[in-house]
Amino acid sequence: MSESLRGFSRTNYCGELSAKNIGEEVSVCGWAQRQRDLGGLIFIDLRDRTGILQLAFDDNTDKNIFDKAFSVRAEYVLAAKGVIRRRASVNGKIATGEIEVAVTELRIVGEAETPPFEIVENSPVKEDLRLKYRYLDLRRPDMQKNILARHRIVKCARDYFDNHGFVEIETPMLIKSTPEGARDYLVPSRIHAGKFYALPQSPQLYKQLLMLSGFDRYIQIVRCFRDEDLRADRQPEFTQIDLEMSFADEDSVMQVNEGFVKKVFKDVLGLDVKTPFMRLPYAKAMELYGSDKPDTRFEMTLCDLTDLAADCGFKVFTGAVAAGGSVRAICAKNAFEKLTRKELDKLAAFVKDYGAKGLAWTRLNGENTSSSFAKFVPEEKAAAMYQKLGAVDGDVVMIIADEDSQVVFDALGALRLEAAQRLAIIPEDKFNFLWVTEFPLFEYSKEEGRYMAKHHPFTMPAEEDLDKVESDPGACRAKAYDMVLNGVELGGGSVRINDPKLQNRMFAALGFTPEKAQEQFGFLMNAYKYGAPPHAGMAYGLDRLCMLMLGCESIRDVIAFPKVQNASELMSSSPNTVDEKQLNELHITISD
RNA sequence: GGCCCGGUAGUUCAGUUGGUUAGAACGCUAGCCUGUCACGCUAGAGGUCAGGGGUCCGAGCCCCCUCCGGGUCGCCA
Numbered sequence: 001m002s003e004s005l006r007g008f009s010r011t012n013y014c015g016e017l018s019a020k021n022i023g024e025e026v027s028v029c030g031w032a033q034r035q036r037d038l039g040g041l042i043f044i045d046l047r048d049r050t051g052i053l054q055l056a057f058d059d060n061t062d063k064n065i066f067d068k069a070f071s072v073r074a075e076y077v078l079a080a081k082g083v084i085r086r087r088a089s090v091n092g093k094i095a096t097g098e099i100e101v102a103v104t105e106l107r108i109v110g111e112a113e114t115p116p117f118e119i120v121e122n123s124p125v126k127e128d129l130r131l132k133y134r135y136l137d138l139r140r141p142d143m144q145k146n147i148l149a150r151h152r153i154v155k156c157a158r159d160y161f162d163n164h165g166f167v168e169i170e171t172p173m174l175i176k177s178t179p180e181g182a183r184d185y186l187v188p189s190r191i192h193a194g195k196f197y198a199l200p201q202s203p204q205l206y207k208q209l210l211m212l213s214g215f216d217r218y219i220q221i222v223r224c225f226r227d228e229d230l231r232a233d234r235q236p237e238f239t240q241i242d243l244e245m246s247f248a249d250e251d252s253v254m255q256v257n258e259g260f261v262k263k264v265f266k267d268v269l270g271l272d273v274k275t276p277f278m279r280l281p282y283a284k285a286m287e288l289y290g291s292d293k294p295d296t297r298f299e300m301t302l303c304d305l306t307d308l309a310a311d312c313g314f315k316v317f318t319g320a321v322a323a324g325g326s327v328r329a330i331c332a333k334n335a336f337e338k339l340t341r342k343e344l345d346k347l348a349a350f351v352k353d354y355g356a357k358g359l360a361w362t363r364l365n366g367e368n369t370s371s372s373f374a375k376f377v378p379e380e381k382a383a384a385m386y387q388k389l390g391a392v393d394g395d396v397v398m399i400i401a402d403e404d405s406q407v408v409f410d411a412l413g414a415l416r417l418e419a420a421q422r423l424a425i426i427p428e429d430k431f432n433f434l435w436v437t438e439f440p441l442f443e444y445s446k447e448e449g450r451y452m453a454k455h456h457p458f459t460m461p462a463e464e465d466l467d468k469v470e471s472d473p474g475a476c477r478a479k480a481y482d483m484v485l486n487g488v489e490l491g492g493g494s495v496r497i498n499d500p501k502l503q504n505r506m507f508a509a510l511g512f513t514p515e516k517a518q519e520q521f522g523f524l525m526n527a528y529k530y531g532a533p534p535h536a537g538m539a540y541g542l543d544r545l546c547m548l549m550l551g552c553e554s555i556r557d558v559i560a561f562p563k564v565q566n567a568s569e570l571m572s573s574s575p576n577t578v579d580e581k582q583l584n585e586l587h588i589t590i591s592d
Numbered sequence: 593g594g595c596c597c598g599g600u601a602g603u604u605c606a607g608u609u610g611g612u613u614a615g616a617a618c619g620c621u622a623g624c625c626u627g628u629c630a631c632g633c634u635a636g637a638g639g640u641c642a643g644g645g646g647u648c649c650g651a652g653c654c655c656c657c658u659c660c661g662g663g664u665c666g667c668c669a
Binding site for chain 1: 596603627631632661668
């Protein structure tokens with residue numbers, strides 16, 4: 001039976017006490033990390049969110065209290081009063097290692113069964129068990145550190161944007177479904193039989209309307225929902241720092257956000273981030289890194305061998321060039337030892353996942369040079385390729401050719417990252433920010449047989465490309481930008497269309513009939529008639545920002561109660577079935 | 593939807609060519625111990641080898657199916 005807390009009032013957190021407090025009487029609360037019974041002497045490590053404090057019981061301790069301390073087991077919840085004194089021997093490993101509490105009052109305010117795993121830092125326990133008992137997992141110091149740091153990051157965002165004139169405004173969570181983009185989570189309506197709300201993928205339209213309403217600068221730290229498959233950095237519900245600015249263009253958005261990043265890294269990590277960030281147009285990012293979110297912490301950039309390959313005699317290369325594709329390569333410096341033939345076979349299998357038909361390679365090392373393709377091309381041709389790549393003895397050249405240049409970029413971009421990881425050449429302590437700009441406005445969808453908006457349908461085309469919206473959509477660039485950190489898309493945004501006529505042209509280019517555009521976005525189009533300021537905005541993935549700042553491998557480590565790969569939550573077992581009665585009220589029948 | 597990896601005491605793992613009673617460490621329980629701090633010492637308990645089916649004289653190990661977890665491609669305006 002647990003004891004009452006009546007009359008007990010905490011004076012200090014465990015971790016904030018030090019030798020300065022020697023002689024003071026303190027009251028502390030927390031969980032028993034460990035009890036060490038030495039016979040006539042008992043120590044209990046008391047843990048709260050700030051750290052660990054040793055409670056000491058000896059022959060000066062009241063017999064009843066001593067016996068109570070004897071009965072304490074791991075994870076018992078304790079409230080203790082006593083006097084801070086210097087320890088007989090210092091423990092240099094913990095912050096409070098110089099002191100202990102000579103306990104004069106001890107209450108067991110919560111007993112505990114032995115937990116399914118130990119509550120310790122760097123737990124080796126498998127993730128599904130951690131997630132099933134997430135409330136215990138969250139007691140571990142590293143998870144506490146992550147969640148508390150996340151709080152500071154969020155607070156920093158609120159403070160920073162408040163200081164820059166941004167107004168926090170809440171937008172609805174039950175909204176109209178818009179089939180463009182990610183799959184919506186749907187919520188059936190009870191009152192309107194057969195109708196559904198959707199949970200927002202982002203507050204996009206609402207924040208734009210708030211600009212029309214004159215709030216000028218908006219921010220919201222907001223949950224968003226996408227019913228798509230999960231990844232290490234993708235959850236079905238995730239948090240965005242969402243913002244929008246009136247009378248603003250790309251430069252103002254980038255500037256204010258660089259300022260935020262600078263501040264949050266300084267305040268939370270004590271690190272100085274250099275601003276302004278490098279800006280890299282999308283086409284250039286593809287050309288150099290084969291990615292629209294390049295990791296610039298290492299080189300190994302892509303090199304275009306199309307011209308040299310056009311008449312090299314190797315059918316795989318010449319065929320790709322003849323069909324309008326390209327031949328590109330990367331050079332892994334000093335990789336001869338590590339990238340063995342066996343490793344290259346694995347990498348060849350790896351690039352096939354990205355649509356590449358194969359991987360051509362050369363391991364350069366004087367007499368010991370070996371190559372998968374050199375025997376098919378004239379010696380001077382191969383030499384010219386190596387020279388263009390800057391490849392010398394000891395290096396490994398990897399080449400991908402395809403009739404579709406996008407496949408070459410995708411495969412080689414992924415290969416660049418994979419090879420860098422295998423070679424362990426990515427510096428872990430660097431934070432490399434950049435903006436990727438001038439994204440294509442449209443992307444052709446083979447599945448849909450039409451152009452789709454690459455960012456979203458409200459994105460402003462580049463001024464020089466305005467006349468291409470109808471005539472050459474594929475070549476049309478957008479006033480859209482992504483903030484990229486270490487190969488992760490941290491956030492993105494754009495200048496929005498604020499002219500209804502241009503917006504109509506966009507909808508038409510996307511294959512919307514005027515009726516469909518009216519039905520889907522009529523309220524927005526209508527609003528734009530009444531005076532829309534130029535506006536632009538951006539949204540960050542807060543979870544990703546936290547993950548990268550805290551050095552985590554997955555956003556699950558910075559989310560208190562995340563979902564697993566099949567989008568269920570292991571602790572509470574959601575989703576789950578519901579009563580027949582609930583279904584009836586919602587006019588839903590389950591078929592199977 | 594595809595591909596890859598994994599599932600053996602509470603936990604993390606080992607488990608030989610398919611061969612007796614499935615082991616270790618930590619944790620847990622009990623006893624001893626006055627300066628520990630990953631306390632120490634002694635003893636003990638603890639197993640549906642993810643589930644189902646198959647091959648075999650015999651399966652933790654081989655085969656098939658299912659479930660669960662992770663990574664990834666597709667997908668993610």
